[in-house]
Amino acid sequence: MNNVKIAILGLGNIGQGVWKILNTNSEEILKRSGYKIEVAKILVRDKNKARAVDVPEGLITTNPDDIFNDDSIRIVVELMGGVHPAKDYMIKAIRNKKHVVTANKLAIATEGEEIFKAADEEGVMLYYEASVAGGIPVIHGINESLTANKIQQVMGIINGTTNYILTKMAHEGMDFDSALYEAQQKGYAEADPTSDVDGYDAVYKLAILANLAFGTRVDVNSIYREGIRNIKQVDIQYAKEFGYTIKLLAIVKEIDGALELRVHPTMIPSRHPLANVNDSFNAIFIKGNAVGDLMLYGRGAGDLPTGSAVVGDIISILRNNIDLSSSNASRNNHWSMDVNNIEYAQSEYYIRITVRDVPGVLGRISTIFGDNNVSLSTVIQKGNSKDFVPLVFITHKTSEGDMRKAIKAIEGLQSVLRIENIIRVENSAI
Amino acid sequence: MNNVKIAILGLGNIGQGVWKILNTNSEEILKRSGYKIEVAKILVRDKNKARAVDVPEGLITTNPDDIFNDDSIRIVVELMGGVHPAKDYMIKAIRNKKHVVTANKLAIATEGEEIFKAADEEGVMLYYEASVAGGIPVIHGINESLTANKIQQVMGIINGTTNYILTKMAHEGMDFDSALYEAQQKGYAEADPTSDVDGYDAVYKLAILANLAFGTRVDVNSIYREGIRNIKQVDIQYAKEFGYTIKLLAIVKEIDGALELRVHPTMIPSRHPLANVNDSFNAIFIKGNAVGDLMLYGRGAGDLPTGSAVVGDIISILRNNIDLSSSNASRNNHWSMDVNNIEYAQSEYYIRITVRDVPGVLGRISTIFGDNNVSLSTVIQKGNSKDFVPLVFITHKTSEGDMRKAIKAIEGLQSVLRIENIIRVENSAI
Numbered sequence: 001m002n003n004v005k006i007a008i009l010g011l012g013n014i015g016q017g018v019w020k021i022l023n024t025n026s027e028e029i030l031k032r033s034g035y036k037i038e039v040a041k042i043l044v045r046d047k048n049k050a051r052a053v054d055v056p057e058g059l060i061t062t063n064p065d066d067i068f069n070d071d072s073i074r075i076v077v078e079l080m081g082g083v084h085p086a087k088d089y090m091i092k093a094i095r096n097k098k099h100v101v102t103a104n105k106l107a108i109a110t111e112g113e114e115i116f117k118a119a120d121e122e123g124v125m126l127y128y129e130a131s132v133a134g135g136i137p138v139i140h141g142i143n144e145s146l147t148a149n150k151i152q153q154v155m156g157i158i159n160g161t162t163n164y165i166l167t168k169m170a171h172e173g174m175d176f177d178s179a180l181y182e183a184q185q186k187g188y189a190e191a192d193p194t195s196d197v198d199g200y201d202a203v204y205k206l207a208i209l210a211n212l213a214f215g216t217r218v219d220v221n222s223i224y225r226e227g228i229r230n231i232k233q234v235d236i237q238y239a240k241e242f243g244y245t246i247k248l249l250a251i252v253k254e255i256d257g258a259l260e261l262r263v264h265p266t267m268i269p270s271r272h273p274l275a276n277v278n279d280s281f282n283a284i285f286i287k288g289n290a291v292g293d294l295m296l297y298g299r300g301a302g303d304l305p306t307g308s309a310v311v312g313d314i315i316s317i318l319r320n321n322i323d324l325s326s327s328n329a330s331r332n333n334h335w336s337m338d339v340n341n342i343e344y345a346q347s348e349y350y351i352r353i354t355v356r357d358v359p360g361v362l363g364r365i366s367t368i369f370g371d372n373n374v375s376l377s378t379v380i381q382k383g384n385s386k387d388f389v390p391l392v393f394i395t396h397k398t399s400e401g402d403m404r405k406a407i408k409a410i411e412g413l414q415s416v417l418r419i420e421n422i423i424r425v426e427n428s429a430i
Numbered sequence: 431m432n433n434v435k436i437a438i439l440g441l442g443n444i445g446q447g448v449w450k451i452l453n454t455n456s457e458e459i460l461k462r463s464g465y466k467i468e469v470a471k472i473l474v475r476d477k478n479k480a481r482a483v484d485v486p487e488g489l490i491t492t493n494p495d496d497i498f499n500d501d502s503i504r505i506v507v508e509l510m511g512g513v514h515p516a517k518d519y520m521i522k523a524i525r526n527k528k529h530v531v532t533a534n535k536l537a538i539a540t541e542g543e544e545i546f547k548a549a550d551e552e553g554v555m556l557y558y559e560a561s562v563a564g565g566i567p568v569i570h571g572i573n574e575s576l577t578a579n580k581i582q583q584v585m586g587i588i589n590g591t592t593n594y595i596l597t598k599m600a601h602e603g604m605d606f607d608s609a610l611y612e613a614q615q616k617g618y619a620e621a622d623p624t625s626d627v628d629g630y631d632a633v634y635k636l637a638i639l640a641n642l643a644f645g646t647r648v649d650v651n652s653i654y655r656e657g658i659r660n661i662k663q664v665d666i667q668y669a670k671e672f673g674y675t676i677k678l679l680a681i682v683k684e685i686d687g688a689l690e691l692r693v694h695p696t697m698i699p700s701r702h703p704l705a706n707v708n709d710s711f712n713a714i715f716i717k718g719n720a721v722g723d724l725m726l727y728g729r730g731a732g733d734l735p736t737g738s739a740v741v742g743d744i745i746s747i748l749r750n751n752i753d754l755s756s757s758n759a760s761r762n763n764h765w766s767m768d769v770n771n772i773e774y775a776q777s778e779y780y781i782r783i784t785v786r787d788v789p790g791v792l793g794r795i796s797t798i799f800g801d802n803n804v805s806l807s808t809v810i811q812k813g814n815s816k817d818f819v820p821l822v823f824i825t826h827k828t829s830e831g832d833m834r835k836a837i838k839a840i841e842g843l844q845s846v847l848r849i850e851n852i853i854r855v856e857n858s859a860i
Contacts, residue, residue, distance in 0.1 A: 293729065
């Protein structure tokens with residue numbers, strides 16, 4: 001039996017989960033890794049904060065140098081979140097020849113290049129399975145299992161908060177605000193839900209997935225982003241009527257050698273496996289040219305699921321021979337690929353418009369769509385208001401650019417009150 | 431760029447898939463592994479057999495010693511299937527210090543101990559991702575990603591043929607024979623479908639999964655096995671009425687330190703992720719004490735999906751440093767666990783009985799259930815036949831032993847014509 005000392009930076013939700021797993025499953029971990037893992041130090045901001053786990057006082061420190069300068073500590077587990085000071089701490093650990101495990105999507109997505117470079121230079125391992133989709137081994141999956149594939153497409157439900165909200169809206173008829181409120185009450189959404197409901201969280205995770213799947217660095221700012229605030233109960237109902245389910249999808253596809261990257265609410269066929277991913281569950285649907293369709297489903301957040309990924313990474317380091325230099329380099333190639341402007345992205349669309357109920361309005365709108373190369377597959381007119389009626393269109397595949405031109409012209413019509421919603425439809429998902 | 435020579439034993443469906451992937455994706459494989467993989471020899475039984483892939487004649491051999499005695503060949507890929515001579519060939523390759531990749535569920539499930547022992551002794555790597563669920567990285571998942579977990583339960587749809595048949599029966603109202611015929615026409619089922627429809631194929635795969643998840647050898651003969659031949663359209667309809675979907679599940683659970691292992695048709699709640707796994711797709715649903723619920727979904731068979739797993743294993747060997755000795759040992763611990771007799775297994779049950787339509791029959795049957803500790807949750811009596819009517823029961827959780835005693839007594843009743851079907855119900859699956 002070998003002994004290995006590790007340090008944990010941060011004792012929040014995930015840090016406490018890691019502590020619990022290391023203690024509860026110590027026997028399994030020893031059997032699988034050959035090591036007894038000893039937590040030698042835990043960095044916290046406030047020593048006196050009440051915590052749900054019972055950690056010996058002597059392990060707690062507020063001074064990061066206690067960790068960086070301790071040569072007996074071989075692995076540093078960064079669970080602070082945020083870019084600063086997490087990034088500097090990771091690099092400092094790396095420069096002190098410590099292997100690093102992190103759950104930090106923001107730091108990896110935005111500062112990954114610098115952190116990976118440092119790890120390559122020092123020959124240490126850097127693992128970050130927990131940074132995307134919590135307990136789901138998607139990074140391992142792409143990085144270690146699907147290596148024989150040319151990956152063609154990754155589509156994921158990688159934000160549990162928005163999936164919880166959309167599930168409540170679809171299954172219980174709630175409106176967005178009530179569903180958000182319930183998510184907040186249950187601890188699935190923050191007091192300020194911006195990062196989740198406006199799609200930022202999914203953008204960071206998609207950048208990491210795209211990097212892995214296509215071996216190319218992705219600037220988070222190059223990812224098209226649209227959140228779920230504008231999804232109305234009526235859109236959910238129309239979707240159902242057409243055989244679709246609305247999910248916030250993070251999508252990366254290779255189109256003729258360039259990448260298309262986008263995070264937005266999407267109507268997918270209700271029989272698609274992703275459509276049946278409910279509540280706060282996450283799932284990633286991958287198309288590879290050999291494996292075909294593959295989906296990984298599970299808990300995308302939470303102390304224990306995320307801790308499962310963190311501790312799994314620690315065990316990977318121990319099994320990979322902790323004394324060896326890293327082979328990260330070959331796993332993080334920087335093949336350079338262009339990112340397509342969203343204007344060129346092809347999609348089908350659902351468009352809901354409120355119009356004045358006057359003769360000829362449908363004709364005028366349809367003509368504008370046609371003039372802009374947008375071909376319609378379905379048109380529905382319903383409603384009982386005397387003055388205004390909803391018009392709903394589903395289009396065939398068209399480019400975002402053509403769609404925007406058409407919408408702009410339609411908005412200019414006197415008989416159009418409002419473009420209520422535009423939601424992309426992914427039939428090619430199946 | 432390094433060069434590595436490999437040999438393939440067998441050029442059937444999977445062998446041809448591997449050949450295609452190595453050629454089509456050679457650029458990706460080189461980037462990810464750092465190696466150019468050269469197929470130096472392919473062992474076949476018949477040199478003159480027509481094949482869909484165009485393999486240079488010089489690579490083909492019918493003499494295995496051309497491979498075992500060639501020191502320049504570092505990896506042997508066994509894709510012959512069956513125990514003999516595949517097992518001996520694998521061991522011969524291992525004794526000649528070659529790493530081995532195999533897709534052979536039968537050899538690993540029944541002769542794995544001897545093959546692993548040889549690999550440990552020679553310090554070579556032995557990978558077998560393709561032996562269970564084709565392209566789905568479930569072995570990698572359990573072995574490398576879920577290492578931080580105490581796994582509590584694995585439930586899988588791991589036979590595509592039966593899942594295709596059950597899907598056709600459920601979605602298109604086919605009876606078993608028509609669905610089997612269609613599966614055979616489409617190449618999903620063999621002319622002799624015994625191995626698939628009677629559950630043998632799933633038993634082998636479950637033995638491998640149980641070994642990985644619980645670190646213990648499992649004798650395939652200790653696995654309870656029941657196929658899908660007796661599933662009638664009427665059972666599918668009743669299941670739907672009760673909110674269930676019938677799937678052939680392979681299940682392993684830990685119950686108080688012992689394993690419960692079984693392969694049988696199972697009614698699972700229709701909202702369970704496994705219930706939505708259709709056609710020939712496979713999926714494995716895993717419960718770990720840290721990760722919670724995790725499901726891996728994808729293609730369980732086919733030349734390219736299975737080839738994806740095989741080539742992924744080759745790349746794993748190259749990345750693990752082909753010149754190092756193996757760390758297989760720590761990954762195939764033989765913790766010894768008992769296997770519970772099926773009599774002790776707890777389950778809910780669906781029971782369909784045809785009875786004579788005489789007064790008191792329901793009372794007599796219900797009394798027998800009660801006398802044997804079988805408590806009923808639902809009873810349905812339908813039917814329009816004058817003389818015979820179907821009775822359908824769903825029970826609460828009960829032991830297999832008690833159920834068998836009850837059934838035996840019920841069969842003895844004069845008013846009972848036939849016990850038509852008994853199907854286990856897994857509500858705890860959610």
